[in-house]
Amino acid sequence: MALHRLLAMEMGVPDPGTLDQFYAELGFRGGPRRWGGVDAEDQILLCEAPYRQLKSLRIACHDEADLAAAATGLEALGVSSRQSNGTLTVVDPINEWTVTLEPQAEFVPTPLERRLMNYPGQRNRVNTRASVITEAEARKPRRLGHVVLGSPEPQKTTALFQALGFRVSDMVAGGVATFMRCSPDHHNLLVAPGSVPYLNHYAIEQEDFDSVFKAATTYLGAHGNERQVAGPGRHQIGGNVFWYMLDPAGNIFEFFTDMDQIIDDAAWTPEDWRTPDAWSVWGNKTQPEVFFAPDDMQAIVAGWHAAHP
Ligand SMILES: [Fe+2]
Numbered sequence: 001m002a003l004h005r006l007l008a009m010e011m012g013v014p015d016p017g018t019l020d021q022f023y024a025e026l027g028f029r030g031g032p033r034r035w036g037g038v039d040a041e042d043q044i045l046l047c048e049a050p051y052r053q054l055k056s057l058r059i060a061c062h063d064e065a066d067l068a069a070a071a072t073g074l075e076a077l078g079v080s081s082r083q084s085n086g087t088l089t090v091v092d093p094i095n096e097w098t099v100t101l102e103p104q105a106e107f108v109p110t111p112l113e114r115r116l117m118n119y120p121g122q123r124n125r126v127n128t129r130a131s132v133i134t135e136a137e138a139r140k141p142r143r144l145g146h147v148v149l150g151s152p153e154p155q156k157t158t159a160l161f162q163a164l165g166f167r168v169s170d171m172v173a174g175g176v177a178t179f180m181r182c183s184p185d186h187h188n189l190l191v192a193p194g195s196v197p198y199l200n201h202y203a204i205e206q207e208d209f210d211s212v213f214k215a216a217t218t219y220l221g222a223h224g225n226e227r228q229v230a231g232p233g234r235h236q237i238g239g240n241v242f243w244y245m246l247d248p249a250g251n252i253f254e255f256f257t258d259m260d261q262i263i264d265d266a267a268w269t270p271e272d273w274r275t276p277d278a279w280s281v282w283g284n285k286t287q288p289e290v291f292f293a294p295d296d297m298q299a300i301v302a303g304w305h306a307a308h309p
Contacts, residue, residue, distance in 0.1 A: 002165035006060075009043070019248065037205070044144055044202075052198075057098075066101065079092075145188065150196075161180055172273050184263050186239065187238055208257050216232070233279065236273070236277075
Protein backbone atom coordinates (compact mmCIF):
# COMPACT_ATOMS: atom_id res chain seq x y z
CA MET A 1 0.00 0.00 0.00
CA ALA A 2 1.40 3.35 -1.04
CA LEU A 3 0.10 5.19 1.99
CA HIS A 4 0.76 4.17 5.57
CA ARG A 5 -0.48 6.78 8.04
CA LEU A 6 -2.78 9.72 8.73
CA LEU A 7 -0.30 12.32 9.94
CA ALA A 8 -2.44 15.30 10.82
CA MET A 9 -5.53 17.37 10.30
CA GLU A 10 -5.85 21.12 10.53
CA MET A 11 -9.12 22.44 11.84
CA GLY A 12 -10.40 26.01 11.74
CA VAL A 13 -12.74 27.28 14.47
CA PRO A 14 -13.80 30.75 15.63
CA ASP A 15 -12.03 30.41 19.00
CA PRO A 16 -9.06 27.99 18.88
CA GLY A 17 -8.21 28.81 22.50
CA THR A 18 -11.18 26.78 23.78
CA LEU A 19 -9.84 23.73 21.95
CA ASP A 20 -6.34 24.29 23.36
CA GLN A 21 -7.84 23.92 26.84
CA PHE A 22 -9.85 20.90 25.73
CA TYR A 23 -6.89 18.93 24.32
CA ALA A 24 -4.79 19.71 27.38
CA GLU A 25 -7.64 18.42 29.56
CA LEU A 26 -7.89 15.18 27.54
CA GLY A 27 -4.20 14.50 28.13
CA PHE A 28 -2.85 15.44 24.71
CA ARG A 29 0.70 16.76 24.53
CA GLY A 30 1.98 19.83 22.72
CA GLY A 31 0.05 23.04 22.31
CA PRO A 32 -1.00 25.73 21.85
CA ARG A 33 -2.55 25.15 18.39
CA ARG A 34 -0.62 21.86 17.92
CA TRP A 35 -1.66 18.72 19.75
CA GLY A 36 -0.81 15.04 19.64
CA GLY A 37 -1.40 11.82 21.54
CA VAL A 38 1.13 9.41 23.00
CA ASP A 39 1.94 8.01 19.56
CA ALA A 40 2.25 11.12 17.43
CA GLU A 41 3.02 14.81 17.83
CA ASP A 42 1.23 17.60 16.01
CA GLN A 43 -1.68 15.52 14.77
CA ILE A 44 -4.38 18.11 15.44
CA LEU A 45 -3.52 21.62 14.29
CA LEU A 46 -5.78 24.56 15.02
CA CYS A 47 -6.34 27.90 13.34
CA GLU A 48 -8.92 30.65 13.47
CA ALA A 49 -11.80 30.49 10.98
CA PRO A 50 -15.26 32.09 10.80
CA TYR A 51 -17.02 28.74 11.32
CA ARG A 52 -15.78 25.28 12.24
CA GLN A 53 -14.27 23.47 9.30
CA LEU A 54 -11.57 21.11 8.15
CA LYS A 55 -8.72 22.98 6.49
CA SER A 56 -6.23 20.29 5.56
CA LEU A 57 -5.00 16.72 5.92
CA ARG A 58 -1.44 15.37 5.84
CA ILE A 59 -0.89 11.77 4.81
CA ALA A 60 2.33 9.70 4.95
CA CYS A 61 3.42 7.66 1.93
CA HIS A 62 6.58 5.63 1.32
CA ASP A 63 8.50 7.38 -1.42
CA GLU A 64 8.50 9.68 -4.42
CA ALA A 65 7.02 6.96 -6.65
CA ASP A 66 3.84 7.26 -4.52
CA LEU A 67 3.74 11.00 -5.20
CA ALA A 68 4.12 10.41 -8.94
CA ALA A 69 1.35 7.78 -8.93
CA ALA A 70 -0.94 10.17 -7.05
CA ALA A 71 -0.20 13.00 -9.48
CA THR A 72 -1.04 10.73 -12.43
CA GLY A 73 -4.25 9.54 -10.75
CA LEU A 74 -5.35 13.10 -10.01
CA GLU A 75 -4.56 14.18 -13.57
CA ALA A 76 -6.86 11.44 -14.87
CA LEU A 77 -9.63 13.08 -12.80
CA GLY A 78 -8.76 16.50 -14.23
CA VAL A 79 -7.41 17.70 -10.87
CA SER A 80 -4.07 19.47 -10.76
CA SER A 81 -1.56 18.99 -7.97
CA ARG A 82 1.73 20.55 -7.03
CA GLN A 83 4.98 18.90 -6.00
CA SER A 84 7.57 20.79 -3.99
CA ASN A 85 10.10 19.97 -1.27
CA GLY A 86 9.46 16.26 -1.78
CA THR A 87 5.71 16.48 -1.08
CA LEU A 88 2.56 16.55 -3.21
CA THR A 89 -0.27 18.95 -2.45
CA VAL A 90 -3.74 19.04 -3.93
CA VAL A 91 -6.57 21.43 -3.15
CA ASP A 92 -9.75 19.42 -3.52
CA PRO A 93 -11.75 21.43 -6.09
CA ILE A 94 -15.13 20.50 -4.57
CA ASN A 95 -14.54 20.84 -0.84
CA GLU A 96 -11.43 23.05 -0.81
CA TRP A 97 -9.59 20.80 1.64
CA THR A 98 -5.84 20.86 1.14
CA VAL A 99 -4.36 17.36 1.16
CA THR A 100 -0.61 16.79 1.30
CA LEU A 101 1.21 13.49 0.73
CA GLU A 102 4.69 13.24 2.14
CA PRO A 103 7.21 10.39 2.26
CA GLN A 104 7.85 9.40 5.88
CA ALA A 105 9.23 6.48 7.84
CA GLU A 106 6.72 3.79 8.84
CA PHE A 107 4.94 4.25 12.12
CA VAL A 108 5.97 2.08 15.06
CA PRO A 109 3.46 2.39 17.93
CA THR A 110 4.74 2.71 21.47
CA PRO A 111 4.36 -0.74 23.07
CA LEU A 112 1.26 -0.97 25.21
CA GLU A 113 1.31 -2.22 28.76
CA ARG A 114 -1.56 -4.66 28.37
CA ARG A 115 -4.26 -4.88 30.95
CA LEU A 116 -4.70 -8.56 31.78
CA MET A 117 -8.27 -9.83 31.38
CA ASN A 118 -9.88 -12.97 32.72
CA TYR A 119 -12.10 -15.14 30.52
CA PRO A 120 -13.86 -18.44 31.18
CA GLY A 121 -11.21 -21.12 30.84
CA GLN A 122 -8.45 -18.52 30.49
CA ARG A 123 -7.40 -16.82 33.69
CA ASN A 124 -4.76 -14.23 32.79
CA ARG A 125 -4.89 -12.11 35.95
CA VAL A 126 -4.71 -14.02 39.21
CA ASN A 127 -3.84 -13.09 42.80
CA THR A 128 -3.64 -9.41 41.94
CA ARG A 129 -6.04 -6.50 41.48
CA ALA A 130 -6.85 -5.21 37.99
CA SER A 131 -4.38 -2.54 36.88
CA VAL A 132 -7.21 -0.22 35.85
CA ILE A 133 -7.99 0.04 39.57
CA THR A 134 -4.45 0.51 40.80
CA GLU A 135 -2.82 2.71 38.15
CA ALA A 136 -2.13 6.20 39.40
CA GLU A 137 -3.53 8.16 36.48
CA ALA A 138 -5.71 7.60 33.44
CA ARG A 139 -3.94 6.44 30.30
CA LYS A 140 -3.50 9.13 27.72
CA PRO A 141 -5.03 9.24 24.24
CA ARG A 142 -2.84 7.54 21.63
CA ARG A 143 -3.46 9.36 18.35
CA LEU A 144 -5.90 10.83 15.87
CA GLY A 145 -7.29 7.78 14.06
CA HIS A 146 -9.83 8.96 11.53
CA VAL A 147 -11.92 11.83 10.25
CA VAL A 148 -15.40 11.74 8.76
CA LEU A 149 -16.15 14.38 6.18
CA GLY A 150 -19.37 15.53 4.57
CA SER A 151 -19.25 16.56 0.92
CA PRO A 152 -21.87 17.75 -1.56
CA GLU A 153 -20.22 15.38 -4.08
CA PRO A 154 -19.29 12.33 -2.00
CA GLN A 155 -18.55 10.02 -4.92
CA LYS A 156 -16.23 12.50 -6.67
CA THR A 157 -14.55 13.18 -3.34
CA THR A 158 -14.06 9.45 -2.78
CA ALA A 159 -12.52 9.17 -6.27
CA LEU A 160 -10.07 11.96 -5.41
CA PHE A 161 -8.89 10.21 -2.24
CA GLN A 162 -8.61 6.91 -4.13
CA ALA A 163 -6.42 8.66 -6.70
CA LEU A 164 -4.20 9.76 -3.81
CA GLY A 165 -3.80 6.11 -2.78
CA PHE A 166 -6.59 5.51 -0.24
CA ARG A 167 -8.15 2.00 -0.33
CA VAL A 168 -11.86 1.33 0.06
CA SER A 169 -12.61 -0.86 3.10
CA ASP A 170 -16.42 -0.81 3.04
CA MET A 171 -19.23 1.30 1.68
CA VAL A 172 -22.80 2.16 2.51
CA ALA A 173 -25.72 2.08 0.05
CA GLY A 174 -23.66 1.58 -3.10
CA GLY A 175 -21.07 4.24 -2.34
CA VAL A 176 -23.21 7.05 -0.94
CA ALA A 177 -20.72 6.88 1.95
CA THR A 178 -17.32 5.19 1.67
CA PHE A 179 -14.92 4.02 4.37
CA MET A 180 -11.29 4.35 3.27
CA ARG A 181 -7.91 3.68 4.78
CA CYS A 182 -4.40 5.07 4.38
CA SER A 183 -2.98 2.69 7.02
CA PRO A 184 -3.87 -0.75 8.42
CA ASP A 185 -6.84 0.85 10.26
CA HIS A 186 -10.17 -0.18 8.72
CA HIS A 187 -10.85 3.50 8.19
CA ASN A 188 -8.90 6.71 8.47
CA LEU A 189 -11.47 8.54 6.38
CA LEU A 190 -15.19 8.25 5.75
CA VAL A 191 -16.67 10.45 3.06
CA ALA A 192 -20.42 10.95 3.45
CA PRO A 193 -22.99 13.31 1.90
CA GLY A 194 -23.27 16.90 3.15
CA SER A 195 -25.14 19.92 1.81
CA VAL A 196 -21.79 21.78 2.00
CA PRO A 197 -18.31 20.49 2.89
CA TYR A 198 -17.99 19.96 6.65
CA LEU A 199 -16.17 18.00 9.33
CA ASN A 200 -18.65 15.42 10.63
CA HIS A 201 -16.39 14.03 13.37
CA TYR A 202 -12.85 13.07 14.26
CA ALA A 203 -11.75 10.08 16.29
CA ILE A 204 -9.08 9.60 18.93
CA GLU A 205 -7.72 6.15 19.68
CA GLN A 206 -7.60 5.06 23.30
CA GLU A 207 -5.72 2.03 24.56
CA ASP A 208 -8.61 -0.26 25.32
CA PHE A 209 -12.22 -0.57 26.40
CA ASP A 210 -11.47 0.68 29.93
CA SER A 211 -9.61 3.71 28.59
CA VAL A 212 -12.53 4.67 26.33
CA PHE A 213 -15.05 4.35 29.16
CA LYS A 214 -12.86 6.08 31.73
CA ALA A 215 -12.01 9.02 29.45
CA ALA A 216 -15.61 9.44 28.27
CA THR A 217 -17.21 9.29 31.70
CA THR A 218 -14.58 11.63 33.13
CA TYR A 219 -15.26 14.14 30.34
CA LEU A 220 -19.04 13.94 30.70
CA GLY A 221 -18.73 14.14 34.48
CA ALA A 222 -16.79 17.39 34.15
CA HIS A 223 -18.91 19.00 31.42
CA GLY A 224 -22.39 17.54 31.74
CA ASN A 225 -24.53 15.25 29.67
CA GLU A 226 -25.26 17.97 27.12
CA ARG A 227 -21.87 17.01 25.64
CA GLN A 228 -23.04 13.39 25.14
CA VAL A 229 -23.77 12.40 21.52
CA ALA A 230 -23.82 8.60 21.24
CA GLY A 231 -22.33 5.57 22.86
CA PRO A 232 -20.97 3.43 24.15
CA GLY A 233 -21.34 0.93 21.31
CA ARG A 234 -19.40 -1.18 18.87
CA HIS A 235 -19.62 -0.40 15.16
CA GLN A 236 -20.21 -3.27 12.79
CA ILE A 237 -18.32 -1.37 10.06
CA GLY A 238 -14.77 -1.23 11.38
CA GLY A 239 -15.50 -3.24 14.51
CA ASN A 240 -14.38 -0.46 16.85
CA VAL A 241 -15.79 0.30 20.27
CA PHE A 242 -16.93 3.93 20.23
CA TRP A 243 -18.19 6.79 22.38
CA TYR A 244 -19.09 10.11 20.73
CA MET A 245 -19.25 13.49 22.44
CA LEU A 246 -19.10 17.19 21.61
CA ASP A 247 -15.94 19.24 21.98
CA PRO A 248 -16.28 22.89 23.09
CA ALA A 249 -16.13 24.10 19.46
CA GLY A 250 -19.20 22.03 18.55
CA ASN A 251 -17.34 19.22 16.75
CA ILE A 252 -18.41 15.67 17.39
CA PHE A 253 -15.37 13.72 18.54
CA GLU A 254 -15.06 10.01 19.19
CA PHE A 255 -13.01 7.92 21.56
CA PHE A 256 -12.45 4.52 19.98
CA THR A 257 -10.49 1.32 20.45
CA ASP A 258 -10.10 -2.14 18.91
CA MET A 259 -10.67 -1.24 15.25
CA ASP A 260 -10.36 -3.90 12.51
CA GLN A 261 -6.88 -3.90 10.96
CA ILE A 262 -6.19 -4.75 7.32
CA ILE A 263 -2.59 -5.62 6.50
CA ASP A 264 -3.22 -7.68 3.36
CA ASP A 265 -5.44 -5.91 0.83
CA ALA A 266 -6.13 -9.21 -0.96
CA ALA A 267 -7.45 -10.79 2.23
CA TRP A 268 -10.14 -8.16 2.82
CA THR A 269 -13.38 -8.01 0.85
CA PRO A 270 -15.17 -4.65 1.00
CA GLU A 271 -18.89 -4.95 1.61
CA ASP A 272 -21.74 -2.74 0.56
CA TRP A 273 -23.66 -2.27 3.82
CA ARG A 274 -27.38 -1.70 3.48
CA THR A 275 -28.63 -2.79 6.90
CA PRO A 276 -30.08 0.03 9.03
CA ASP A 277 -28.69 -1.50 12.25
CA ALA A 278 -25.01 -1.52 11.18
CA TRP A 279 -24.30 1.37 13.55
CA SER A 280 -23.73 -0.85 16.57
CA VAL A 281 -23.60 -4.51 17.52
CA TRP A 282 -25.19 -3.70 20.89
CA GLY A 283 -26.86 -0.75 22.58
CA ASN A 284 -28.56 1.72 20.25
CA LYS A 285 -28.33 -0.01 16.88
CA THR A 286 -29.31 2.88 14.63
CA GLN A 287 -27.20 5.96 13.95
CA PRO A 288 -28.57 9.02 15.78
CA GLU A 289 -29.97 11.73 13.51
CA VAL A 290 -27.49 14.32 14.82
CA PHE A 291 -24.76 12.72 12.68
CA PHE A 292 -26.68 13.70 9.55
CA ALA A 293 -27.71 17.11 10.85
CA PRO A 294 -25.28 18.51 13.45
CA ASP A 295 -26.72 21.23 15.68
CA ASP A 296 -24.55 23.91 14.04
CA MET A 297 -25.15 22.80 10.44
CA GLN A 298 -27.07 25.97 9.59
CA ALA A 299 -24.13 28.11 10.70
CA ILE A 300 -21.75 25.98 8.61
CA VAL A 301 -23.98 26.23 5.53
CA ALA A 302 -24.28 30.00 6.02
CA GLY A 303 -20.51 30.30 6.50
CA TRP A 304 -19.76 28.32 3.35
CA HIS A 305 -22.19 30.39 1.26
CA ALA A 306 -20.85 33.66 2.69
CA ALA A 307 -17.38 32.60 1.50
CA HIS A 308 -18.78 31.53 -1.91
CA PRO A 309 -21.25 34.27 -2.93
FE1 LIG B 1 -15.89 7.36 13.75
